[in-house]
Amino acid sequence: MTTLLSTTYFGPVQWYQKLYRAEEVQIEKWESFQKQTYRNRCLIATTNGVQALTVPVERTTDSHLSPLTSHFYIKDIRISDHGNWRHLHWNALQSAYGESPFFDYYQDDIRPFFEKRWEFLLDFNEEIRQKMCELIDFLPHVSYTKEFIPDSLLITYHSSSITSYRDTIRPKHPVPDPDFTPKPYYQVYQQKHGFLPNLSILDLLFNMGPESILVL
Numbered sequence: 610m611t612t613l614l615s616t617t618y619f620g621p622v623q624w625y626q627k628l629y630r631a632e633e634v635q636i637e638k639w640e641s642f643q644k645q646t647y648r649n650r651c652l653i654a655t656t657n658g659v660q661a662l663t664v665p666v667e668r669t670t671d672s673h674l675s676p677l678t679s680h681f682y683i684k685d686i687r688i689s690d691h692g693n694w695r696h697l698h699w700n701a702l703q704s705a706y707g708e709s710p711f712f713d714y715y716q717d718d719i720r721p722f723f724e725k726r727w728e729f730l731l732d733f734n735e736e737i738r739q740k741m742c743e744l745i746d747f748l749p750h751v752s753y754t755k756e757f758i759p760d761s762l763l764i765t766y767h768s769s770s771i772t773s774y775r776d777t778i779r780p781k782h783p784v785p786d787p788d789f790t791p792k793p794y795y796q797v798y799q800q801k802h803g804f805l806p807n808l809s810i811l812d813l814l815f816n817m818g819p820e821s822i823l824v825l
Contacts (some may be wrong), residue, residue: 611635613754613763613773616683616734618664619651619809622824625741627825633750637730638684639757642666646699646779648683651809654798655705656813659805661780662698664690665729666730683788702811707718707730708795711818719811741810745821749790792824 612631617624628634642648649664650687661759668685699720706712718740727733742749760773777784791806798805805812813821 611771613637613771613775615640615646615648615775615778616731617647617651617738617778618649618662618730618734619654619681619737619741619811620647621778621780621784621807621809622791622813623807624774625745625810626789626811626825627774627778628738628742628751629745629747629822630750631749632649633752635771636731636735636753638682638749638753639755640683642681642683642686645781648734649686651811652780652807653702653705653809654796654799654802654805654812655701658802659808660701660705662701663694664698664730664733665691665694671714684721684731688726688730688733689726690726695723706797706811706815709815710795712815714818715744717813741814744814745810745825746819747822747825792825812816 610631611633612627613635614624614627615637617777649666651662652659653662654660665688667689683700699790702719703712722733722737722740724746727736731803738751759774763771763773774786777786793804794813796802796804797816810821817824
């Protein structure tokens with residue numbers, strides 16, 4: 610059984626649970642870019658509650674338009690340097706998780722993602738994914754799609770061998786997922802806000818460290 614996932618920027622716990630439990634995973638390269646999704650956004654816990662961190666992206670040339678949707682392929686989306694976002698994101702993480710049990714332990718692994726510049730969002734996200742898997746200590750079998758097949762046609766093309774979560778896992782109006790039940794774990798601001806489920810994998814890593822895999 611293959612699990613089909615969209616690319617994510619420090620994706621949520623639900624996304625990494627799929628990655629951890631799947632026999633095989635395909636990362637979508639040929640879908641059209643969608644705004645306000647985990648493709649370029651992550652959610653963290655701060656003293657004021659949940660905060661979204663969004664990677665700004667640039668419009669690309671019309672030559673990269675998807676003929677099916679007239680939108681831009683995710684593989685061609687470039688990261689923008691607008692707004693000094695790398696500095697702002699790293700400062701937000703330091704402020705949010707500086708007092709968490711494992712921030713000091715992992716910060717040298719995470720900081721380079723806010724110092725180096727990547728051209729393409731997909732490449733950036735994939736290097737993040739590989740580092741997260743290394744730190745949490747699991748090695749998924751990952752490949753990439755060669756074409757875009759809508760969810761409605763997956764059964765036609767692949768029988769029941771592929772399960773798609775491309776549009777299931779999203780920050781706004783998520784689709785019900787009977788295979789995912791958030792497992793509470795320690796969070797820095799839990800006494801103030803209660804447990805905040807399905808935040809970025811960084812929330813789990815900085816709070817739980819080597820035990821993160823037990824939550825997945």
